[in-house]
Amino acid sequence: MSFFKRSADSINNKIAGSTFSRVFRLEGCGHEKEIKNTKFLTEIRAGVTTFFTMAYIIAVNAFIVSQSGGTCVCNDTKDPSCSTDKDYSLCVLDIQRDLITATAAISGLATLMFGFLTNLPVALAPGMGLNAYFTFQVVGFHGTGPVPYRLALTAVFIEGFVFVFLSLIGMRQWLVKIIPASMKVAASVGIGLFLTLIGLSNTAGIGAINGAVNTPLDLGGCPDIFRDKDTGVCLSHKLRSPTLWIGIIFGGVLTAWLMMYRVRSAIIIGIAVVSILSWPRTTSITYFPYTDEGTSRFDFFKKVVTFHPIQHILGAQDWNITRAGSQFALALFTFLYVDILDCTGTLYSMARFSGVVDDSTGDFPRSTLAYCTDAMSISIGSLLGTSPVTAFIESAAGIAEGGKTGLTAVTTGVCFLISIFFAPIFASIPPWATGCTLILVGCMMARSIVDINWRYVGDAIPAFVTLVFMPFSFSIAYGLIAGLMTYAILNGLVYAMKFISFGRITPPDEDLREYWTYKPKSGTLPWFIRLAKGDRRFWEESQTENGPAINERTPKGSAHSDKDFESTDVPIEMDRYDQADGGKQA
Numbered sequence: 331m332s333f334f335k336r337s338a339d340s341i342n343n344k345i346a347g348s349t350f351s352r353v354f355r356l357e358g359c360g361h362e363k364e365i366k367n368t369k370f371l372t373e374i375r376a377g378v379t380t381f382f383t384m385a386y387i388i389a390v391n392a393f394i395v396s397q398s399g400g401t402c403v404c405n406d407t408k409d410p411s412c413s414t415d416k417d418y419s420l421c422v423l424d425i426q427r428d429l430i431t432a433t434a435a436i437s438g439l440a441t442l443m444f445g446f447l448t449n450l451p452v453a454l455a456p457g458m459g460l461n462a463y464f465t466f467q468v469v470g471f472h473g474t475g476p477v478p479y480r481l482a483l484t485a486v487f488i489e490g491f492v493f494v495f496l497s498l499i500g501m502r503q504w505l506v507k508i509i510p511a512s513m514k515v516a517a518s519v520g521i522g523l524f525l526t527l528i529g530l531s532n533t534a535g536i537g538a539i540n541g542a543v544n545t546p547l548d549l550g551g552c553p554d555i556f557r558d559k560d561t562g563v564c565l566s567h568k569l570r571s572p573t574l575w576i577g578i579i580f581g582g583v584l585t586a587w588l589m590m591y592r593v594r595s596a597i598i599i600g601i602a603v604v605s606i607l608s609w610p611r612t613t614s615i616t617y618f619p620y621t622d623e624g625t626s627r628f629d630f631f632k633k634v635v636t637f638h639p640i641q642h643i644l645g646a647q648d649w650n651i652t653r654a655g656s657q658f659a660l661a662l663f664t665f666l667y668v669d670i671l672d673c674t675g676t677l678y679s680m681a682r683f684s685g686v687v688d689d690s691t692g693d694f695p696r697s698t699l700a701y702c703t704d705a706m707s708i709s710i711g712s713l714l715g716t717s718p719v720t721a722f723i724e725s726a727a728g729i730a731e732g733g734k735t736g737l738t739a740v741t742t743g744v745c746f747l748i749s750i751f752f753a754p755i756f757a758s759i760p761p762w763a764t765g766c767t768l769i770l771v772g773c774m775m776a777r778s779i780v781d782i783n784w785r786y787v788g789d790a791i792p793a794f795v796t797l798v799f800m801p802f803s804f805s806i807a808y809g810l811i812a813g814l815m816t817y818a819i820l821n822g823l824v825y826a827m828k829f830i831s832f833g834r835i836t837p838p839d840e841d842l843r844e845y846w847t848y849k850p851k852s853g854t855l856p857w858f859i860r861l862a863k864g865d866r867r868f869w870e871e872s873q874t875e876n877g878p879a880i881n882e883r884t885p886k887g888s889a890h891s892d893k894d895f896e897s898t899d900v901p902i903e904m905d906r907y908d909q910a911d912g913g914k915q916a
Contacts (some may be wrong), residue, residue, distance in 0.1 A: 345370040376733025377741025384724040400425035439745030440707035445739025457541035457720035459521035464717035476657035480648035490709030497701035516793035520800030522775025529768030534767035536577035548854035577762035604763035643715025792817035
């Protein structure tokens, strides 16, 4: 062991004195703002850890978004989803292969850019939750939704540039601070329940539930030969599908058991075991049955290592936005709102976990550049044909391994780019292998439900409406809108009653409500609000009492301290990094 330690120290010392080290401000580089306790090999190890923690997104995102049908055209007048059309199914299979390349490419490119430009150990990839909303609500299963796939990509492309604008003027940072804390948490829980429902479904999960004729849902899990061809309802043999139990035992129980022991990459292990068991063609759980579709899958799988070019979804935007009208605007608004909650908040929590957030301003170094890089990645991702890109909370796995600089993110990005050449492997992962992954991710997101302010009705009911409407309406958009409207109506009526009664009539437990104001408790207001208030030097951000933001990592809130994660400013999906990384629990 001493030999390996001496070798590692030798490599770290050689790199420390190089120009490369100065770029990332590693310890010993001589930069005036060098970051203490940062080593080259530690950053590399942290980046690889982050990759294996979030590599599941390559297969999961490709499968989910491919269920939209992509650019495939369905001409069946009797079945608008073409669920039994063989040619359409083969087209969707090609779309899934395109999306594997697209997901790996945009994850690698976005993470590389982010690490190099911001020097933060945060990885980016198409976001879970947003991809489900993009597929099942906006575009719809096999294109049966209100917005065509090409037009939905246009909405994502525009969203990215809107985010750039909001980031440059400071409004994006301000918006995430003024959203009521319980609504932030409810959005996280609601998306988690939404993902859980998808993971339990037959089309994109283990198939434990399906639709019904007399009830909204019914127990499923039957082999395909016992399903009604028109409705998909199990006529008999419920819970007897071998793929269901393989998915539950190895994709669910095994993964959860490994997570209990903090085994890194537990989700990857679970997905790998189920996939390997599903690859032999002669079994009842095979993903390559002796059909046209199964043979096509197997022929592609046999290539193992190859580059699959993006053939059908590259630059597929449709700029005739009048085709969808209000639905296009609704999709764009929801993408904006959810991304403001998700990515902006995730960046804050990861920056805090790294120890770079200034408590006096609530900001971190290069924050505007970080937001702009993320926003541009969203637009680039849409050009490659995928749903919005966001910061991943799994980045905390690498931070817990000691990653403190952008070199961690750069390493993760390189790993994603290498994975492009293993597309046949990622394309051969069956839905029952990733179904329990969605359920476990939903579980981790739902843990934050305890942070909702249940003591005051004005906070609890809007939050509850939000988290319930998302899965039951099968729409993140409707859940967000319902929650915000409920919050505005209830608290608006209370304010009106106080105003009319000159403050004499108030709820008896009003002192338990969460404090809300459009003025954030830390930092400065956006320049346009300072201008509206008559500030003649509105372009200058005034310093706070505690001084300017810090520009280097400090011990407070570092990866060796859990205290900072107890803040109510921690965003949605705040605990999802725990699911497979073995890092510290927030």
